[in-house]
Amino acid sequence: MTTSSLSFLLAFGAGVLLSLMVLFNGTLASFGSLLFASWVPHATGTLVALIFLALMRPQKASAKRPPLWAYAGGIVGAFTVMATSYTMNTALALSGTIAIGLAGQMVFSLVADARGMFGLPQKLPSLRDWTALALIVAGSLILIFFGGVA
Amino acid sequence: MIWFVLIAFLGGASVSLSRQINGRLSLSTSAMHASFWNHIVGFGLLTLMALVFGGLFTPGIKDIPFWAYLGGTVGVVFIALSSWLVAKIGAAQTALLIIAGQMISGVVLDILTGAPGNPAARTAGVALILAGMWLSQRKR
Numbered sequence: 573m574t575t576s577s578l579s580f581l582l583a584f585g586a587g588v589l590l591s592l593m594v595l596f597n598g599t600l601a602s603f604g605s606l607l608f609a610s611w612v613p614h615a616t617g618t619l620v621a622l623i624f625l626a627l628m629r630p631q632k633a634s635a636k637r638p639p640l641w642a643y644a645g646g647i648v649g650a651f652t653v654m655a656t657s658y659t660m661n662t663a664l665a666l667s668g669t670i671a672i673g674l675a676g677q678m679v680f681s682l683v684a685d686a687r688g689m690f691g692l693p694q695k696l697p698s699l700r701d702w703t704a705l706a707l708i709v710a711g712s713l714i715l716i717f718f719g720g721v722a
Numbered sequence: 723m724i725w726f727v728l729i730a731f732l733g734g735a736s737v738s739l740s741r742q743i744n745g746r747l748s749l750s751t752s753a754m755h756a757s758f759w760n761h762i763v764g765f766g767l768l769t770l771m772a773l774v775f776g777g778l779f780t781p782g783i784k785d786i787p788f789w790a791y792l793g794g795t796v797g798v799v800f801i802a803l804s805s806w807l808v809a810k811i812g813a814a815q816t817a818l819l820i821i822a823g824q825m826i827s828g829v830v831l832d833i834l835t836g837a838p839g840n841p842a843a844r845t846a847g848v849a850l851i852l853a854g855m856w857l858s859q860r861k862r
Binding site for chain 2: 664712
């Protein structure tokens, strides 16, 4: 599975956006409740997405209606917030939560890709993909536990 | 302890799950539609929780700096991007590159804001991540 340079840059850029989200929403949580810190970005995000839709008028890719479960991403996202807020305040702390969460994310992604779950294309990782995975996960764990990230 | 580990693991898996669900929605609609539905459904659920449990507005919120309210705007672009990516390059590749971007920019933000951290560990961590990215992107 080779990745085009554009997808590669956009995915890396999305990771940078995620860092900014953690900073912004984490600041909300330090002044208000966890509920507030999740409610505010969902409220403003809904408005901003409506503005983007009105400006961009993106074409719908298919006239067929998607299955109902395809609208459940936001519900699963709310579970993520609850699960991580809970484990952050246990012996795992933030670093343990992020490190184990990273493992959960990669294991589930690999299984889903290999089986082509959720109507998405099937992708089997090559030996090189596994090596890249090991390097990035090792680097991330060093940063999480020793580098002060999280 | 095993219970906490399980919840933390499921928390991570749910990141990938919601990304794939949004990716599936973007295949029928568009990446921006998927981002809109992700936000409005989450907003509805969180509003319901606030009505049931309370605790949404606490006294401290009047002191929040204005820039902290930008998370939702960034989030719309983030969800749209990741919905598009997961359908194009797969869940594992998307997750790996987003993690790489998050970790490296996290180090940069930490250095800019003067957060404490071991410089040797930061260098080693970033070097390993860059090596992994180079390997995954190198032409065969």
